[in-house]
Amino acid sequence: MSATDAARDEPALSIDVNSDLGEGYGAWSFGDDAAMLALVTSANIACGFHAGDPATILRTLQAAAARSVVVGAHLAYPDLAGFGRRFVDVGPADLFADSAYQLGALIALARVAGTEVRYVKPHGALYNRIVVDPVQSDAVADAVAAVDPGLAVLGLGGEIERSCRERGLRFEREAFPDRGYLPDGTLAPRAAAGALVTDPAEVAERAVAMARGVVVCIDGSVLPVAPASLCLHGDSPSAVASGRAVRAALADGGVEVRPFLPMGSG
Numbered sequence: 406m407s408a409t410d411a412a413r414d415e416p417a418l419s420i421d422v423n424s425d426l427g428e429g430y431g432a433w434s435f436g437d438d439a440a441m442l443a444l445v446t447s448a449n450i451a452c453g454f455h456a457g458d459p460a461t462i463l464r465t466l467q468a469a470a471a472r473s474v475v476v477g478a479h480l481a482y483p484d485l486a487g488f489g490r491r492f493v494d495v496g497p498a499d500l501f502a503d504s505a506y507q508l509g510a511l512i513a514l515a516r517v518a519g520t521e522v523r524y525v526k527p528h529g530a531l532y533n534r535i536v537v538d539p540v541q542s543d544a545v546a547d548a549v550a551a552v553d554p555g556l557a558v559l560g561l562g563g564e565i566e567r568s569c570r571e572r573g574l575r576f577e578r579e580a581f582p583d584r585g586y587l588p589d590g591t592l593a594p595r596a597a598a599g600a601l602v603t604d605p606a607e608v609a610e611r612a613v614a615m616a617r618g619v620v621v622c623i624d625g626s627v628l629p630v631a632p633a634s635l636c637l638h639g640d641s642p643s644a645v646a647s648g649r650a651v652r653a654a655l656a657d658g659g660v661e662v663r664p665f666l667p668m669g670s671g
Contacts, residue, residue, distance in 0.1 A: 420616045421634035421665035422651065423447035423559070423579065425479055425528065427465035428456035428488075428640060436639040442468055444648035446664040447475040447634060449526045449559075452507035455481035455489025459514065466511075466518035475664040476520050477559060478511045480504050480545070481528040489529035490595070497544040504548035512553070523666045524557040525549050526579075527565075536563035536591060543568045550574055557666055559634060561591070577665055580632035582612040583647060585623040599623035601641075608637070608647040609654035616660045633665040 426442070427450040428435045435456065442448065448469045451457030457465075469476050481489035483503060495503065508525065515522050527535060527545060535542035546568035549556055557575040558565065569576035585593040585600045593600040600623070602608050612635050614620065620630045637648050655662055 419661040419663050420632065420655065421446050422637065422648070422655075422662055423449055423477070423526070423634050424637045424639040424644070424648070425449045425451070426469075426639050427451040427462050427479075429461045430456055430458050430485070436641075437645050438465055438639065439468060440645045441637070441639050441648060442472045442474055444645070444652055445474060445637070446662055447477060447524075447666070449477045449479040449528070449636075450511060451479050451528070452481065452511050454483045454503065454507055455479075455485065455487075455528055459510075462511065463514050463518060466515050466520055470518050470520035473668055475523050475666055475668055476511075476515055477524040477526050478508050478522050478556075479526055479528045480507050480531065482531050484530070487530075489531065492530045492534055495541075497540050500541055500544040501548045501551075504545050505552050508548065508552045508556075520668075522553075522556065523668075524559050524577075526559040532560065533592065535565040535568075536561050539564045539568070546572050546574060559665075577633040578631060579634040579636050580615040580620060580630050581636050581638075582608045582615060582651060583636075583638055583641060583644075586620050586628065588622050588624055588626045588628070590628055593623055597623070603641065603643045603647075605643055605646040605650035608643075609650035612651040613654050613658045613660065616655060616658070 422445045424441045424445045426438045426448045482493035512522050542564035550572045558569050566576045583602045
């Protein structure tokens, strides 16, 4: 079954498109942030723990502000060598402090750039862990609530959604057109067959299906989804081509692309 065949007849009125940006570090760059900022409505900006140095982060925030792209904090485990994709068995007190530290740094740099952090989206291994780990999800949600309870949290669901609801934080779900899904609704491990979707046409087809309410898993099963945002990984070699294909396909499908949150006041 194709993603298009699985989609409902009625398209979503609107959908946000986000990407993970600002992930360069020193002399090393990852992805084409400038091109992606022309295609997305929200940007998850690295906070220095998995990627991003202060100068890179500030430049990315300034570029996002110039394009009126909404900014979110891309929190991660302290794992520069592993790009934040390795689980770190950190205790809740340390994870609380790590999360608050990263969020505070991005808030300060966003202010300098003339924009405002509007939401939080954890990265990589932390993102996946807090779907199933109530202790770590509580620590992240506690940090967000302590720093700014007006921030939203963007994620996959599960424990982090519960943690946010219990603390009065706004939680919004997202979906990944460029990633394969397991039948339980979680993302397939990157090493698994079908975990990464790199063909722009296929990514675009999946994006329209997700905006309309369904995702086709790697085993062919179909799950309902209700995302506020679609994520395109900015470090993928086909990210820009996929982003252009997604924007065109959503427009052709009658799906308006707009931020899931309003722009910050700066």
